[in-house]
Amino acid sequence: AQSVSQHNHHVILSEAASLELGCNYSYGGTVNLFWYVQYPGQHLQLLLKYFSGDPLVKGIKGFEAEFIKSKFSFNLRKPSVQWSDTAEYFCAVNAANNDMRFGAGTRLTVKP
């Protein structure tokens, strides 16, 4: 079964800093990739997703992610974070066998 690794457990940034959250997965076949965000006290919601085509995908709130097949990675980026981006971020991978796997999550704290 596939697994998903998120490299950073907790990231602390100042406002306007650039963000990159790592996500690697272990599955050799076709995958569908997702980033979800959970703001404090709110439910999980989709940030962006990749199925096929352009490996650079753009999501809501200025987030983007790049799929690098050779590295089994799907890293999330944002050029300039805001205090309101403080949240927990989850990478998820759904392989052709329909088995959705989530990473352990990365908690992002943005200091004003």
Added chain:
Amino acid sequence: DVKVTQSSRYLVKRTGEKVFLECVQDMDHENMFWYRQDPGLGLRLIYFSYDVKMKEKGDIPEGYSVSREKKERFSLILESASTNQTSMYLCASSPGLARFEQFFGPGTRLTVL
């Protein structure tokens, strides 16, 4: 907008009690899921259902059962609650598998004393 609702936001139960967690979605989705979310472990799939009366075990089904009698409703049952089942429980639904995103409910924080 897809809406997934869960019966309780917070629940406190005693060891050995039978616990029912209810989830309802209003978008006629085929698939529904139950996860538990624990710090440092992310989301772990307990059970999912791809059709009424159909269910599949996820990664951690032990100590849990599910019921899906109607398309919009998916229940998680803890037959005899134990303290290690204290967790946040998330319900999700999706219109299909693989390529489709899942829509999540607000979660139920269950404490078993």
